[in-house]
Amino acid sequence: MSAVMAEKPFLLEAEGLAKAFKGLLAVHNYHVRVSKGEILGIIGPNGAGKTTVFNLITGVLPPTRGWIRFQGHNIVGRAPHEIARMGIARTFQNIRLFRALSVRENVMLGLQMHARAGLGETILSLPRFLERERRLADEAMHLLELFDLDHLWASPAQSLSFGHQRRLEIATALATRPSLLLLDEPAAGMNPSEKEELMGLIHHIHKEFDLTIIIIEHDMRVIMGICQRIQTLNYGEVIAEGTPAEIQANPRVIEAYLGHSQPMGTLLQRA
Amino acid sequence: MNKNTLFYLALLTGLLFLAQSLLNDYYQRVLAVVFINIILTVSLNLTNGFVGDFSLGHAAFMSIGAYLSAVLTLPPASKAGLMPQLPAWLGQLEVPFLAATILGGLLAALVAAVVGIPVLRLRGHYLAVATLGLMVIVRVVAINWTAVTRGAKGINGLPAFTNLWWVFGWAVVTVYVVWRLVNSSYGRAMIAIREDATAAAARGVNVTAHRMLAFCVGAFFAGIAGALWGHLITAITPHSFSFLITFNVVVMLVVGGMGSISGSILGATVMTLVPEFLRRVETSLSLGGHPLYGLSQIIIAVTITLVMIFRRQGLLGGREVQLPRLFDRQRALPQARVDTTG
């Protein structure tokens, strides 16, 4: 196990977390401690419970047992939008954009919780409303530039290519100004050069936005290249945790992947 | 408001003056009904088209608006005769039409809030069932609360305050408010909820609050429409606002295209005028000596079926039609929305 800086409080902490779906224990006794600024990877075979962990942290699903603390506050039982407002943003494994909204509106939606006009101002179209809308639009364009999507700002999100949609989804998550970003398989479906770009982007936003990141990813090159620490889940349980080197050498991890007939070769060679 | 909007408003106002002086009473009344239906359809669109909930409550909210405004506008002399059991303070009260209309809308919105608080926290189509239930409750109250509603007899002799200007004015207000809401952070949130409520919440959108807002604003304008309708027909009974009204409004919405304000205006206009025209045709046409009663309903039903088969997204397909800009060309945040409701 890696030595996490002692003293410093953890940004995110969870203990004894469990989630049962009608008898199926998707997550079992899960625990995690993430310090500010860290990039933690979560790997594990299909159905290991990785996405469920994200759903528990973001309040999409209530845990069956256990607690989660973010910035020292208990967040179990809070509504998803409250958790988002506290500073946890996520992307989804199957991209979930608002297809009918434009690229820019998708970003503005994430931004607007920080600067939106009141109902009266909006209906009466007061100067403050117009000013706020303009500011939201400007800020959205700024973010889009960073993601090299600004030229597509007026297109409906559904018309974007797969790679662009993945990038846009990260941009919309950043728009909420999170301190913790959860990425669920951001490299899925990308070709090697796109993956390379993605890694650069993640490194960049990590520094630029002062982020703490948890990333679920099957691609070992991506995960080994980005993360300082990796957790391995199998059957809903953490079976190993450590630095990339430690994880690669861990026999339980190797066995978990072999047992699921996943390409073990990638795990060993690529990193 | 910019020059273009003002120009079109002035144009419509002029046309309305013409209509008022040229059309006979029958056509003026049809035109008034068109505007009332525009209010109903545009306001229902907020919940059913933009947020993606399915409310069937418009008849109930109309009923609430109509009854309250009727009790408020009736002169004390008529109230003494019609409803002798009315509490004294209410019997003495005579409220101006505008205030009575607004109060009718506010009561409808309040009832919507009471229904919405338990229901709109739930996912799924509970709202349709709850609003159907509300319709039944409102009717039962209207039938049994005889001191105020006169029960099944209903209230007649309402002052005929509603004219083209009132319905036109309220239609403009409805369209303006809904348009303003939809093209703001509120509208973005509503459309996001329709597209994917879980993802919207993950971006900080308070899903329940926005569903609630849309539902209550919709109910408010339905209450207004009910008040206008009551003072147009000048008589209301518990059966005036039946499921058929809700059904008609949903049809107007679907035909015009959900999620489009101009679609709602078009749908309401077409689906008011066509049946009205057909009703006249069916009495004049005859086959073997019998007037063809029911022909209009059959034609409408067939039309709706055809729309559902060939153009499920409605006439405008969720897009907005913009009137040509005659003056400035700046401003206007480009719209890049597509319909995905179909």
Ligand SMILES: Nc1ncnc2c1ncn2[C@@H]1O[C@H](COP(=O)(O)OP(=O)(O)OP(=O)(O)O)[C@@H](O)[C@H]1O
């Ligand atoms: N909402 C749900 N209802 C019922 N079962 C669920 C639900 N969500 C997940 N599961 C089940 O829980 C288990 C864990 O699923 P989860 O999506 O967390 O896995 P994962 O590790 O993300 O897998 P993958 O790598 O395929 O994305 C699976 O067996 C899945 O079928």
Ligand SMILES: [Mg+2]
């Ligand atoms: Mg998953």
